[in-house]
Amino acid sequence: MNAAEILQDLLSPAGRTDPFPLYAAAHRLGAVLPVTDDIFLVVGYAAVNEVLRKPVFEIPAEPSSRPSLDLMQRSILRANPPDHGRMRSLISQVFTPRRVAELRPAIETAVDDLLDGLPDEVDFMDRFAFQLPVSVICELLGVPRGDRYRFRPLASDLTAALELTDTADDAADAAAAELGGYFAHLIQDPPSDGLLAALVAARERLSDEELLANLILLLVAGFETTTDLLGNGLALHFRHPEVPLDAAFVEEVLRYDSPVQVTTRVARTDADVAGTPVPAGSNLVLLLGAANRDPERFPEPDRFDPQRPGNKPLSFGAGAHICLGNTLARLEAAVALPRLLDRYPTIAPAGTPTRRDRLVLRGYRTLPVLLRT
Numbered sequence: 001m002n003a004a005e006i007l008q009d010l011l012s013p014a015g016r017t018d019p020f021p022l023y024a025a026a027h028r029l030g031a032v033l034p035v036t037d038d039i040f041l042v043v044g045y046a047a048v049n050e051v052l053r054k055p056v057f058e059i060p061a062e063p064s065s066r067p068s069l070d071l072m073q074r075s076i077l078r079a080n081p082p083d084h085g086r087m088r089s090l091i092s093q094v095f096t097p098r099r100v101a102e103l104r105p106a107i108e109t110a111v112d113d114l115l116d117g118l119p120d121e122v123d124f125m126d127r128f129a130f131q132l133p134v135s136v137i138c139e140l141l142g143v144p145r146g147d148r149y150r151f152r153p154l155a156s157d158l159t160a161a162l163e164l165t166d167t168a169d170d171a172a173d174a175a176a177a178e179l180g181g182y183f184a185h186l187i188q189d190p191p192s193d194g195l196l197a198a199l200v201a202a203r204e205r206l207s208d209e210e211l212l213a214n215l216i217l218l219l220v221a222g223f224e225t226t227t228d229l230l231g232n233g234l235a236l237h238f239r240h241p242e243v244p245l246d247a248a249f250v251e252e253v254l255r256y257d258s259p260v261q262v263t264t265r266v267a268r269t270d271a272d273v274a275g276t277p278v279p280a281g282s283n284l285v286l287l288l289g290a291a292n293r294d295p296e297r298f299p300e301p302d303r304f305d306p307q308r309p310g311n312k313p314l315s316f317g318a319g320a321h322i323c324l325g326n327t328l329a330r331l332e333a334a335v336a337l338p339r340l341l342d343r344y345p346t347i348a349p350a351g352t353p354t355r356r357d358r359l360v361l362r363g364y365r366t367l368p369v370l371l372r373t
Helices: 003-010 012-015 020-029 045-053 067-073 085-096 097-101 104-116 124-129 131-141 145-162 168-187 194-202 210-241 247-256 324-344
Strands: 032-036 040-043 121-122 262-267 271-275 277-278 281-289 364-366 368-371
Touching: 003 020, 003 040, 003 145, 032 097, 032 277, 040 045, 040 324, 045 262, 045 281, 067 145, 067 168, 067 210, 085 097, 085 194, 085 210, 085 277, 097 324, 104 124, 104 131, 104 324, 121 124, 124 131, 124 210, 131 145, 131 194, 131 210, 131 324, 145 168, 145 210, 168 210, 194 210, 210 262, 210 324, 210 364, 247 324
Parallel strands: 040 281
Antiparallel strands: 032 040, 121 368, 262 281, 271 277
C-alpha cells in the first residue's frame, strides 16, 4: 500500500470509521510520504510537530465561492500572519491558564446541574456531552441561555466544510448564514460583559467580517471538540473500567482517539521536513491521529495506557495555531467524567452507539447509556 492508496482509503467510509490500521500502514512507509509531486502525507510525530511550528508552513488560503469556507478563512482558525496574530491577541486573554482555572467551580456546578436532570436511559451525546461545553462557551461569550439548543445541528453542518473532501455543501453554507445572521443581530445590542462584548468593544481592530467569523468560530470550536472528547472518553471508560478518570486518562483519550484527526498546511517556500524536500506550494496533510500513534514516540501506540510517560499528544495542534481552548477542553473533561462516575457508578452502554461520518472531526453522533442499572 502506497501513500496515495492510504489517503484514498482514509477518505472512504471504512477509513473514516476506523483510520487507525491505515495510520499503522503509513508509519511503515516513513514519516513524510509523497502522494504526488506537490501533496504530502505527514504522519510521524516529530515531523507533524515540526510542520506545525515552522512559519514557512502556512494555512492554505484559497479563494472559494462557498460562504462556509470563506467564513473559516476570515477567522483565526485559517488566518495567517499578520492577521492571525492581531486577532488571536484579542481573544487569547480569556483562555490563559489562570483564567481557565478560575472557571472550575462554575464547570463543577454546570456538571452537577446537568446530572440532576438526566433520566435513567439517555443519549449521552445529546443530553450531556453537548450540553456542558455549549453552556460553558456561551457563558464566556455572553450568548443567551435560551438560544443554545439550536447550535449543535448548525455546528455539525458547518464543520463539514473542514473535511478533506468537497463536503462544503448547501447545508454548510446555510449554517454559516444562519450563525452569521444570529451574531449580527446579537452584536447590535451586545451583553454587558463576556468575550462577545470585549470583541465588539475592540471592533476597530477587526473588520465586520472578521468579528462575525471569530464569534462563530469561538462558539462552534468551544463545544465541538469537547463534545467529542467527552463521548470518546466515556466510550473508552466502558472498555477500560479499571482506569481512574483523572487528568492522565483525559490526556490518553486525546492521544488514542483524538477529536481532531487531521489539519493541513502549505509550504510558502522550498522546505525540508524530517529530511524530505518539500517544494514551494506543496500541500501537506498532517495526520494528527497518526502522529499520536507513532510507535517511535509512543511505544505500543495501539494500547490505551494513561500511565505512559511523557504523554503529549498533538490533538490540539502546536505552535502559533495551537487551539486556544485546549486548556478549557481538558479541564471540562477532567471535571465532568469523574463527577459523572461518582454520581452514576453503574453507568453502562445501552444499545449501539453511532459514529459521525467524519475523518477530520472524530466523535460519536449518539452514545446511548443506562445510568442506573
